[in-house]
Amino acid sequence: MSRASSKTLYDVVILTDVRYLNDSKIDHYKHNVYYEDRLVYHALEQIGLKTLRLPWDDMFFDWSSTKAILFRSTWDYFDRFDEFSDWLEQVSDQTLLLNSETLIRWNIDKHYLLDLDQKGIHIAESHFIEKGAKTTLAQIHDILNWKLTVLKPCISGAARHTYKLTSETLEEHEAIFQELIKKEAMLLQPFQHNIVNKGEISMMVFNGHFSHAVLKTAKAGEFRVQDDFGGSVSHYTPSEEEIKFSERAVSACPEIPIYARVDMFEDNNGKTTLSELELIEPELWFRLHKEAAMLLAQGVLERIRSLGDMSHNP
Structure with missing residues (x-):
C-alpha cells in the first residue's frame, strides 16, 4: 500500500x-x-x-x-x-x-468484461479484435453473422471512435478501422435496440452498496446516450433485481471500489445486461x-x- x-x-x-x-x-x-x-x-x-x-x-x-x-x-x-x-x-x-x-x-481496458463474464456477470455479447489483427470488418461480420453492430476501442471514453455499423456501411468504415487496429485493440458488439428504445440505466455503488440511479436516453436519431451527443438524464427508481445485479457486478471486481458506476440495460433477448463498469472517472450525477x-x-x-x-x- x-x-x-x-x-x-x-x-x-x-x-x-x-x-x-x-x-x-x-x-x-x-x-x-x-x-x-x-x-x-x-x-x-x-x-x-x-x-x-x-x-x-x-x-x-x-x-x-x-x-x-x-x-x-x-x-x-x-x-x-x-x-x-x-x-x-x-x-x-x-x-x-x-x-x-x-x-x-484493470478497468481502463474493456477486456475486463471477460473477467466479469467468467464470474457470472451477464455482459453484452462481445467480440474482441486484438491490436495488429489482419482482418476486415466484412470478414468479421461474415464469420459472426452479425448484421447491425457497434465498434469501439478497448481503451476509450466519451464514445471516442464509437461507430454504428451496418452491412451497407462496412466499406466506408474500413479505412478508419484499419488505422485504429494498427494502434489499439477494438471491441465489436451487436447493436442493442433497447438502449435506444428504453435507455441505459446507470447505478451508482459506493463501497459495494447501491446509492442511486439515473436513466440515460439518447436523443432522436442518435444511438449514443452520452450527454456529449445530446442524451438526457432523469431520475430512476431501480428494481430489487437491478440493485442486486449492480452490487454483484461490483463485488466481482479485483477489490471493492470506493465508487463505481454500473451501466446496464435490457439486451435484445430481454435480459438484464452489463454495458460498462466505470471505476476511473465516471460521472455520478x-x-x-x-x-x-x-x-x-x-x-x-x-x-x-x-x-x-x-x-x-x-
Whole structure:
C-alpha cells in the first residue's frame, strides 16, 4: 500500500483536468462538472478533511503532500493515455489512490468484461479484435453473422471512435478501422435496440452498496446516450433485481471500489445486461442526488482512517 509523506498538507486532492478546473457561466456542461466536484469538495470539508482540487497533470504539486487523491473529472486521460499511465505509476508510490491503481489499470481496458463474464456477470455479447489483427470488418461480420453492430476501442471514453455499423456501411468504415487496429485493440458488439428504445440505466455503488440511479436516453436519431451527443438524464427508481445485479457486478471486481458506476440495460433477448463498469472517472450525477456526495466523502474518510491504522501497525 502506498503512503503519503509525513509532511502531509492535505487529506484529499480531488482530480480533474484543466478544462474543468474553473466554473463557467456560459458553458452548461462545464458548470455541471465543476458543480458536482464542488459538492464532493464541500462534503469532504464538512467531515473535517482538508481538501484541494487540481488537474491530474499539475507539474508543480507534490503528490506526496496529500494522504489521498480522488479521481473525478479526469476526462482527458484516454486522449493522453501514455502520459497518464506514466503519471499513474509515479503517483501510486506517493499517496493513496481512490480508486486504486490496480482497479484503474484493470478497468481502463474493456477486456475486463471477460473477467466479469467468467464470474457470472451477464455482459453484452462481445467480440474482441486484438491490436495488429489482419482482418476486415466484412470478414468479421461474415464469420459472426452479425448484421447491425457497434465498434469501439478497448481503451476509450466519451464514445471516442464509437461507430454504428451496418452491412451497407462496412466499406466506408474500413479505412478508419484499419488505422485504429494498427494502434489499439477494438471491441465489436451487436447493436442493442433497447438502449435506444428504453435507455441505459446507470447505478451508482459506493463501497459495494447501491446509492442511486439515473436513466440515460439518447436523443432522436442518435444511438449514443452520452450527454456529449445530446442524451438526457432523469431520475430512476431501480428494481430489487437491478440493485442486486449492480452490487454483484461490483463485488466481482479485483477489490471493492470506493465508487463505481454500473451501466446496464435490457439486451435484445430481454435480459438484464452489463454495458460498462466505470471505476476511473465516471460521472455520478451528484447534482441529482446531492446527499450521495456525503456517502462518498464518508467512504473516503474510512479509507484514510484505515490507512492510518495500518501505518501504526507492524
